[in-house]
Structures are given as C-alpha cells and as structure tokens.
Amino acid sequence: xxxxxxxxxxxxxxxxxxxxxxxxxxxxxxxxxxxxxxxxxxxxxxxxxxxxxxxxxxxxxxxxxxxxxxxxxxxxxxxxxxxxxxxxxxxxxxxxxxxxxxxxxxxxxxxxxxxxxxxxxxxxxxxxxxxxxxxxxxxxxxxxxxxxxxxxxxxxxxxxxxxxxxxxxxxxxxxxxxxxxxxxxxxxxxxxxxxxxxxxxxxxxxxxxxxxxxxxxxxxxxxxxxxxxxxxxxxxxxxxxxxxxxxxxxxxxxxxxxxxxxxxxxxxxxxxxxxxxxxxxxxxxxxxxxxxxxxxxxxxxxxxxxxxxxxxxxxxxxxxxxxxxxxxxxxxxxxxxxxxxxxxxxxxxxxxxxxxxxxxxxxxxxxxxxxxxxxxxxxxxxxxxxxxxxxxxxxxxxxxxxxxxxxxxxxxxxxxxxxxxxxxxxxxxxxxxxxxxxxxxxxxxxxxxxxxxxxxxxxxxxxxxxxxxxxxxxxxxxxxxxxxxxxxxxxxxxxxxxxxxxxxxxxxxxxxxxxxxxxxxxxxxxxxxxxxxxxxxxxxxxxxxxxxxxxxxxxxxxxxxxxxxxxxxxxxxxxxxxxxxxxxxxxxxxxxxxxxxxxxxxxxxxxxxxxxxxxxxxxxxx
Numbered sequence: 001x002x003x004x005x006x007x008x009x010x011x012x013x014x015x016x017x018x019x020x021x022x023x024x025x026x027x028x029x030x031x032x033x034x035x036x037x038x039x040x041x042x043x044x045x046x047x048x049x050x051x052x053x054x055x056x057x058x059x060x061x062x063x064x065x066x067x068x069x070x071x072x073x074x075x076x077x078x079x080x081x082x083x084x085x086x087x088x089x090x091x092x093x094x095x096x097x098x099x100x101x102x103x104x105x106x107x108x109x110x111x112x113x114x115x116x117x118x119x120x121x122x123x124x125x126x127x128x129x130x131x132x133x134x135x136x137x138x139x140x141x142x143x144x145x146x147x148x149x150x151x152x153x154x155x156x157x158x159x160x161x162x163x164x165x166x167x168x169x170x171x172x173x174x175x176x177x178x179x180x181x182x183x184x185x186x187x188x189x190x191x192x193x194x195x196x197x198x199x200x201x202x203x204x205x206x207x208x209x210x211x212x213x214x215x216x217x218x219x220x221x222x223x224x225x226x227x228x229x230x231x232x233x234x235x236x237x238x239x240x241x242x243x244x245x246x247x248x249x250x251x252x253x254x255x256x257x258x259x260x261x262x263x264x265x266x267x268x269x270x271x272x273x274x275x276x277x278x279x280x281x282x283x284x285x286x287x288x289x290x291x292x293x294x295x296x297x298x299x300x301x302x303x304x305x306x307x308x309x310x311x312x313x314x315x316x317x318x319x320x321x322x323x324x325x326x327x328x329x330x331x332x333x334x335x336x337x338x339x340x341x342x343x344x345x346x347x348x349x350x351x352x353x354x355x356x357x358x359x360x361x362x363x364x365x366x367x368x369x370x371x372x373x374x375x376x377x378x379x380x381x382x383x384x385x386x387x388x389x390x391x392x393x394x395x396x397x398x399x400x401x402x403x404x405x406x407x408x409x410x411x412x413x414x415x416x417x418x419x420x421x422x423x424x425x426x427x428x429x430x431x432x433x434x435x436x437x438x439x440x441x442x443x444x445x446x447x448x449x450x451x452x453x454x455x456x457x458x459x460x461x462x463x464x465x466x467x468x469x470x471x472x473x474x475x476x477x478x479x480x481x482x483x484x485x486x487x488x489x490x491x492x493x494x495x496x497x498x499x500x501x502x503x504x505x506x507x508x509x510x511x512x513x514x515x516x517x518x519x520x521x522x523x524x525x526x527x528x529x530x531x532x533x534x535x536x537x538x539x540x541x542x543x544x545x546x547x548x549x550x551x552x553x554x555x556x557x558x559x560x561x562x563x564x565x566x567x568x569x570x571x572x573x574x575x576x577x578x579x580x581x582x583x584x585x586x587x588x589x590x591x592x593x594x595x596x597x598x599x600x601x602x603x604x605x606x607x608x609x610x611x612x613x614x615x616x617x618x619x620x621x622x
Contacts, residue, residue: 017052020110055080153179157216215241283308289361292368294322346390377544380420387424399439416610419545444500449482471538480513505570
C-alpha cells in the first residue's frame with residue numbers, strides 16, 4: 001500500500017510538473033507558442049517528467065503524508081524546484097536551445113504553486129472531513145469546546161493557538177489574544193486577533209464568553225501571573241499557565257503542558273536560582289550515605305547527588321514503601337548509579353555500624369527525622385529518640401569511621417523551639433557542633449523553613465480539603481511561614497557542603513514569610529471556588545508545639561554573607577560545652593527509655609525558655 005501511494009504521488013507530481021512547463025510557455029507567448037519553440041517544448045517535457053520527481057524524491061517529499069503538510073514540506077518543494085530550474089538552465093545553455101529564459105522563472109513559480117497547492121488542499125480536505133478545520137464555525141459546533149483567551153502573542157502563544165486549532169478534540173478554541181505590546185494590537189495569528197491588553201481582559205472575557213485564560217508566557221514573573229490570576233478570579237473564569245522556562249528543557253511547547261496556576265506561582269518571591277558551584281566535585285568518586293533517603297528531601301537528594309558521579313550511593317530509610325519507591329525510580333531510570341539500599345532505623349546502632357563497616361561512607365547527608373509538630377508534641381519520647389539520639393548514633397559512627405563530611409539537615413523550628421519536635425532538632429544542632437571537636441569529620445548544619453510539596457505539608461492538606469469540599473482549616477488568621485521548594489532546599493544542602501567549614505550553620509534567603517490564611521484563600525480561588533463562600537475556611541486554633549511565626553535565627557545569632565548571594569551563614573557567640581551537652585543527653589536518655597513524657601517536657605522547658613508544654617497549649621497559656 002505504501003509503494004502504491006508513493007507511485008501515485010510521483011505520477012501526480014510528474015503531471016503537475018509537465019502542466020507547469022506547458023502553462024509557462026502559454027503564459028510567455030499569451031497563447032500557443034510560436035512554431036520555433038514547439039520543438040523545444042517537446043524536447044523539454046521528457047526532462048520534466050523524469051527529473052522533477054527525482055529532485056522531489058531527493059528531498060523526501062514522497063515519504064511525507066499529504067494531510068500533515070507543513071512549512072517544512074513547502075520549504076522542500078521550493079528548494080527542489082529551485083534546483084530543477086538550475087538544472088534546466090544548464091541543459092538549455094549546454095544544448096543551445098532556442099528558449100526564452102523567462103519561462104524558467106514562470107515554471108518555477110507554477111511548480112511551487114501547483115505541487116504545494118495540491119498538498120495544502122489535501123490537508124485542508126482531511127481537516128474538514130475529520131472536523132479539524134480551524135474555523136470558529138466548525139469549532140463552535142462541538143459542544144465540549146471551551147472558548148479561551150491566550151495571554152501572550154509570542155512564540156509560545158502562537159504554538160498553543162495552533163495546537164488548539166489543529167486538535168479541537170482537546171476541548172479548547174482560542175477566541176483572541178491579549179498582549180501588553182502596543183505593536184501587536186489588532187494583529188492576527190492563525191486568524192485569531194490580538195484583542196487588547198491586560199487592562200482590557202475583564203471586558204474581553206465578558207464579550208467573547210471565554211471560560212478560561214491561558215498565560216502563554218513561560219518567562220513571565222510571578223507578579224504578572226498573580227495579576228492575571230486575580231483578574232480571572234474576579235471574572236469567575238479559570239486561569240492556566242505554562243511551566244516556567246527552567247522546566248522547558250527541550251524548548252518545545254505543547255498544549256499538554258498547560259496547567260492550572262498553582263500556589264508555587266503565587267509565592268512572595270521567584271524561585272531562587274541556586275547553581276551548584278564548581279566545588280561540587282567534592283561528591284565525585286565518593287561513597288555517600290543518605291539517611292531518610294525515601295523522604296521528600298532525601299529522595300531529591302538522591303536524584304541530584306547521583307548526577308554528581310559519586311562512586312556509590314547508600315540509601316537508608318525506615319519506611320519500606322518510601323525506600324522501595326526511590327530504589328525503583330533509579331532502577332528504571334537511564335542514570336546509571338552504583339546504589340545500595342538498606343531498610344533500617346537510626347535507633348538501631350548495630351545496624352548502622354554494619355553499614356559503616358562495610359562501606360565506610362566518606363560523606364553523610366543526614367535527612368532522616370520526624371517532622372510533624374503536633375504529633376511529636378504528643379509523642380516527645382519518639383521525637384528525641386529519632387531526631388536527637390538517632391543523630392547521635394550516626395554522628396558517633398561518622399567520627400569513628402573518619403567520615404570526611406557530615407551535613408545535618410535542620411529546620412527553622414529549632415530556633416527558640418516551642419514544641420518537642422523543634423527542641424529535638426535544636427539539641428541535635430548542638431550535638432553535631434559538639435562533635436566537631438573530635439576526629440577529622442567536618443560537621444555542618446543547613447536550616448530552612450517549610451518545604452513546598454513535601455509529604456504532609458500544608459499544601460497537600462489544603463488540596464485534599466478542597467477536593468472534599470472543605471472546610472479548609474487554618475490554625476490562626478495571623479500564622480505565617482517561610483516557604484521554599486524541594487529543589488531549592490536540596491541545592492542549598494549540596495552547595496553548603498562545598499563552602500562550609502566545621503560547625504557552621506547555613507540558611508537560605510527565602511524572602512518574606514507568607515500568611516497561611518492568604519495561602520488557603522489563593523488555593524481555593526485557583527481551584528475555581530470562592531473562599532469563604534463555596535469552600536468555607538475554619539479557624540481551629542494553634543495546635544501543640546506550633547508558633548504563630550517561625551524564625552530563621554535567634555537573637556543571639558547573626559547572619560553573615562557567603563560566596564553565594566542567597567545563602568547566609570549563621571554566627572553565634574555561645575560556645576557548646578561538652579559538660580552541658582553530656583549532662584543534657586544523659587538526663588534525657590533516661591527519661592526516653594522509661595517513656596516519661598511529663599519528665600521530658602519538664603526537662604525541655606528547663607533547657608529552652610521558649611518551650612511550651614502541651615498542658616499550657618491546651619489551656620491557652622501559650
């Protein structure tokens with residue numbers, strides 16, 4: 001069947017090529033050619049029948065399917081016709097034929113017109129029969145077509161519009177463009193007009209009946225996206241966008257990339273561009289251990305570290321399903337990594353010792369931790385057993401086996417901790433700084449705020465509550481948090497490992513904190529609902545261990561700049577004394593062993609004046 005189709009195309013082009021040269025003679029002589037040139041025409045026709053299809057075949061025109069004719073196809077027709085015209089010119093000069101040279105130019109034009117026109121006509125006929133005709137009439141005949149306005153009349157907007165016109169089965173039809181460039185006003189792209197600028201959008205939505213607005217500007221800053229999202233919310237239509245330029249690795253834009261505007265797009269700052277420094281070579285060829293490897297931070301650490309060519313990655317996690325997921329991801333990925341996975345608990349020091357003895361890790365990224373504040377306040381013995389004494393086990397083995405670098409991943413909740421979770425991380429910070437006085441291991445700390453998209457994060461909770469119709473629960477109308485993406489967090493961790501000296505603490509410039517109430521309202525709006533009307537918001541009060549505002553550093557600490565403009569070092573004047581930490585660990589260890597929760601809370605209150613026990617939380621004293 002394929003050969004039959006190609007033969008049919010060759011015959012068609014041969015006839016069209018012959019017709020074009022014949023018409024060229026007729027046009028040149030305004031009727032039938034004079035007798036002297038008739039013999040020339042007869043001699044040229046065999047050349048046309050044979051060589052025009054050969055030139056077309058050389059440019060693979062007979063492999064192309066006519067109904068998918070594109071600009072590339074037309075370019076091939078122009079190029080092959082041009083080469084044939086040059087060949088014909090050579091033939092005429094070589095044989096010294098009586099032949100008006102203008103016929104060659106007329107023939108070239110007619111060949112392009114006829115051969116290209118047939119293919120364009122075939123595509124138009126196919127689209128008409130299949131209902132893909134890019135006209136407003138045919139699109140509106142379909143009941144499930146949504147009229148949309150495209151913001152941005154640039155390359156991305158043109159691509160999205162073309163895809164919508166070619167594939168109306170996707171459910172979209174562009175009724176107009178919006179662009180702030182005055183030069184583009186009134187212009188048309190694929191027959192779709194640029195209707196106005198940003199300020200015209202509300203009346204354009206009403207006039208066109210648009211049901212959605214698509215922001216086709218991958219490089220748009222967050223302020224622009226926020227403006228359009230708010231306008232769409234006021235007009236009662238959904239707002240969608242394309243991924244940012246950083247995510248469009250191939251540069252190719254497709255309609256399938258259109259997505260809802262997400263809360264990540266509405267943060268108070270753009271995502272930070274943290275380029276891993278040249279000193280990332282500290283990972284190359286090293287044996288690297290990652291604790292909590294199946295968690296949100298741990299799994300992203302595995303992905304990014306694997307690209308830095310360690311000799312071996314050792315994955316440790318106490319969650320079977322999490323460890324299985326990240327291991328399977330590597331098994332089925334194209335990135336070859338020397339990987340070892342271990343299911344184990346930080347509290348099992350003998351299991352940890354076996355891993356250290358077998359592999360002698362040169363770098364440890366300690367990401368394993370219990371993180372849910374209210375849950376840890378109800379179970380303070382588990383917070384300390386895992387976050388503090390688990391860290392103690394890994395730290396001691398790192399010193400014993402002369403690990404070169406130990407990166408401890410901490411949290412802003414360790415600053416003036418109010419609950420057991422924050423207190424456990426604050427004590428772990430003191431502990432790893434203390435261990436810098438022993439052996440060759442360089443211990444450093446990375447501290448950051450809430451991580452967007454991590455398991456159990458506020459965004460995940462809000463999404464679930466919105467899907468279920470609400471209410472969306474907010475603990476306090478004035479509660480605020482610092483936010484960062486998982487990618488930012490992990491790049492900070494890796495970068496810190498390259499620039500830090502022993503005992504240093506690093507934080508990321510995360511901009512201004514965001515109110516959780518505003519976050520909740522934005523998520524409801526971007527899900528297509530009205531906050532407080534269609535999806536209620538319920539204030540449930542502070543939970544045990546929570547603070548209204550988080551802090552990145554304490555009063556006795558100060559920030560200093562580093563070689564990276566967005567990464568700061570925390571400097572503290574207080575010295576971590578061996579006697580203090582040893583006494584604290586000894587007393588807490590005894591309380592944890594007998595699960596004396598009240599005793600633990602009392603001791604934490606002695607260590608941290610900011611700590612507020614569960615009894616005081618529930619009674620309203622904190």
